[in-house]
Amino acid sequence: MTTDPQSDPITVLLADDHPLVAEGVRAFLDTYDHIRVVATAATGQEALDKFDAHQPAIVLMDINMPGMNGLAATEIMIEHNPQARVLILSMHDSPVYIATAKRHGARGYLLKDVPTEEIVTAIEAVHRGELYFGLAPEPDLAGKAEPLTSREQTVLLELATGKSNKEVARVLDISVRTVETHRKNIKQKLGIASTAGLTRYALEHGVLQS
Known part of the structure; x- marks a missing residue:
């Protein structure tokens, strides 16, 4: 699959602690000439380290990882690098998760069971500066209670x-x-x-x- 040969590829950091998921997503993305996975990480802290080392255009971030979870890593990453563009790739379809991801600075949220082509669509959209959220978030985490920061x-x-x-x-x-x-x-x-x-x-x- 090809794109404009004059354009630089969209560099991606893939953070997921499930080897089969990470390998599967990476293998699929590698079939696209305009996307290049430059590094993978299995923990939140490793994602932060790999981001600093490679400065990828997009971070595909899982939520549940050992040690520092993906939401905490996203928040810290964006605090240190305001231009970081994080796209959450998760198994959780709860609107609460999506709302929480948005509050932590994520630019998009995808379920792991979406068609693989949609992952590419989301990467391209976030790279263009757009947001990509498949489900509507709830107004706040605690319902009618005072929302948590x-x-x-x-x-x-x-x-x-x-x-x-x-x-x-x-x-x-x-x-x-x-x-x-x-x-x-x-x-x-x-x-x-x-x-x-x-x-x-x-x-x-x-x-x-x-």
Whole structure:
């Protein structure tokens, strides 16, 4: 498959911890002359490192990865590189996930089971500076409650996986006191008193993979 030979290929970083998924997507994208996968990553932190090393035009980012998840990596990546264009490629079709991805700065959201040609369409659209979201996001994460900030959503996702305040602080590169403050605010906004309650909320609202 070819495109304008005078144009530079769209460089892509593919971040996914499932080898079969990553290899399959890469093999498909390699059939397009105008797209070039320059690196792959299996964790959020590795995605940040590979982005700094290769400066790809587009990042295809999974959400659930070991250590730092894809949403946290997206937020940090865009904080450090405002021009970064992240396209989430996920198995989760919950509108809450899409809304959360948008708040973290993602430029698009695709399900992993879409036709492979749609991935190319999304990459091209985001590369042109457009947004590409297949489903309408919910207005906010907590329904009628006061909405969580993007950082609070990231902290919630980490806490809901059972991490301690200290572990969350290390993953997100923030102080333990900051995590404690976010945790307090999250509980107040959601009206939840326990960590078990936060986990249950995250599962019920599609924020955490069951």
